[in-house]
Amino acid sequence: MSSSPKKDWSATQYLKFGDQRTRAVRDLLSAVPLTSPTRIVDLGCGPGNSTEVLVARYPNAAISGMDSSSDMLSKAAAALPGIDFVKGDLTTYEPPPGTDLLFSNAVFQWLPGPARIPTLARLIKTLPSGGVIAIQVPDNFHERSHRLMRETAADGPWAGILSKLNPERDPIAAPVTFYNELKPLCKSVDIWHTHYQHVLEGPEAIVEWVKGTGLRPFVDPLDEGMREGFLEAYLERIAEAYPRLHDGKVMLTYPRLFLVAVKA
Template identity: 55%
Template sequence: MPEWNAGQYLKFEEQRTRPAIDLLAHVPLSNPKRCIDLGCGPGNSTELLVKRYPNAEIMGLDSSFAMLAEARQRLPGLIFEKDDIATWSPSESFDLIFANAALQWVPDHAMLLPRLVSALNPGGCLAIQVPDNQQEPTHVLMRDVAARGPWAGRLAGAATAREAIGSFGEYYTRLRQAGCSVDLWRTTYVHCLNGAGAIVEWVKGTGLRPFLDPLDEAEQKEFLALYEAEIAHAYPQQFDGKVLLRFPRLFLIARRDDTA
């Protein structure tokens, strides 16, 4: 996948950081020694770890040069490494592995989650939040526009760029079998945005990327015009001109058995 655009992502920094705040609030660790933020992006979630655990060794990991550059500028005293979560193999274990809105881009959660648990110290926590919005109009419509345009052949694989999010039961089973206690929940955020165009700007930084990246500039413009028209129908304006973007997210915290 082509390079991420940190500036586009940060247009909605406050809204994107809120789930990370909620996830971290449920982490039951008081004094972890080593923490890592997987898929740290521009460092907004890493900064939360620094504030909560000022005495911990904290690092970030991401596959994007642009995101890492932004994170290093934001938190110059931390170590940020470029790596792919799908193949990441740490030489040392961690007390907290934090992954906010990152693992939806990593395939095969059935294999991934036990591997991440194995990188935890006994008593350590794996804290994950992933968007669970593939059946929301934002994502249904991007697939529809992709399928009916002249670009349909080139975008055939875009719909599967993200890993399918499993059920509570699937994640519970995988993590319990990996030797963890498990806390699971789902929250639907409602973001009040300035019209259909703002929704398009939001998803341009994340979910739309696999659909737009294979297109040239003129095709991207045409795709976005068709998509925004559909979004305007799906998200009607409120009395004050705002639109309400529903955004479901799945949260899980897995704590490794302290006898492991």
Template identity: 55%
Template structure:
């Protein structure tokens, strides 16, 4: 979930929508062309929701989960106490082991654009033929949920603090293919848009508090945070209609890549 140095993440906040956040990991794993991998690294394992998916599919594999968040790793160890979890930074972590599958659920969007491919190459290129690198990232910066973060950031007394905090956009499918293909035998890319039925507009705020909203709220003091979230919620109400059952549909596009050495 995260593997770069930052203010610590909240496992409890992230897990408020565990089922919705885990479904993309299942969909990514369904496209991994391996039957009996012996060694798996879960890059950015978060609170072990993706690690559980991996261990259920490949119970014979030795799986290590890595995350930069101490809170996430502490939670992961309680979820899968017999598994191997470590605090690590994706920008510096490496391995000399033979790895069959590198798996990453919603992590690489937090790296700078030039770092993303460098990390993939550093990990995949030295491996033997047949090693798989599978990743999934949100592809939603053009969605109202994220556009409105920037608008709310610029609309209040907190504007100076929040200038430029939005994460950078991910590579396009064409860019990703062209950058990874030189050191991978196969590169498969696909996109999926999920439509999450959430209880209310407030639930949308709770969803993004666990991930995308963090760069906006972390720099603020409590009064600023309260004001910013009120402004953001006001804008969300104007952008997302209420469904016939009173709930709110949150569209959430995601980009997937499965590269085979």
């Protein structure tokens, strides 16, 4: 379980790869079996990129976004002025009455492992019969990109600081665990994985990508000197682990787990 000190997200860093990150939003939404939901909440809406896709698909629904980050919420409000964005925490958030679609792209992985399925179950119970919850989470604990974060953390002057903080997120539960825990509440629970293969300019771009997300708990607690040292050591490992492609670029493999559940 992660216990690193809290530092706010950077919407600007996150949006550096906005197009690639938002592809999973579209893939998740395409599997939502509702033609005209009445009220939708984008849980962990970030800078509003996922909310924008919801608005385009369901222009007649009442849509709102919630997030725990002030920086993300102000970017979202500027991008989509007509939409209501509220600050909240997923673990305690209560959707407005009548909400029949809860959508959450790339957020549940930030909850401590033991809180994820209970939070999903609690939110499902707020839905009407036939209501839907749709989530996507990166499932990359065993990927080179994430294994090398742990290796770098254990090998350098920052090792003492980081070993106390345990910065790695808990791995994502197995699909059978999600199914067994949620199916008693649901008519259907559809789960699948997609492995995205993102072609990026070079190893530096892989580091830039994870700096906006998974690397944050490792580098946020360090002072500037150590942070730079960590990033250099990590980049060196990444450059070795991701060989250049035919055109000099690199391929970042990014597995994601999708879950779409319909309330009984």
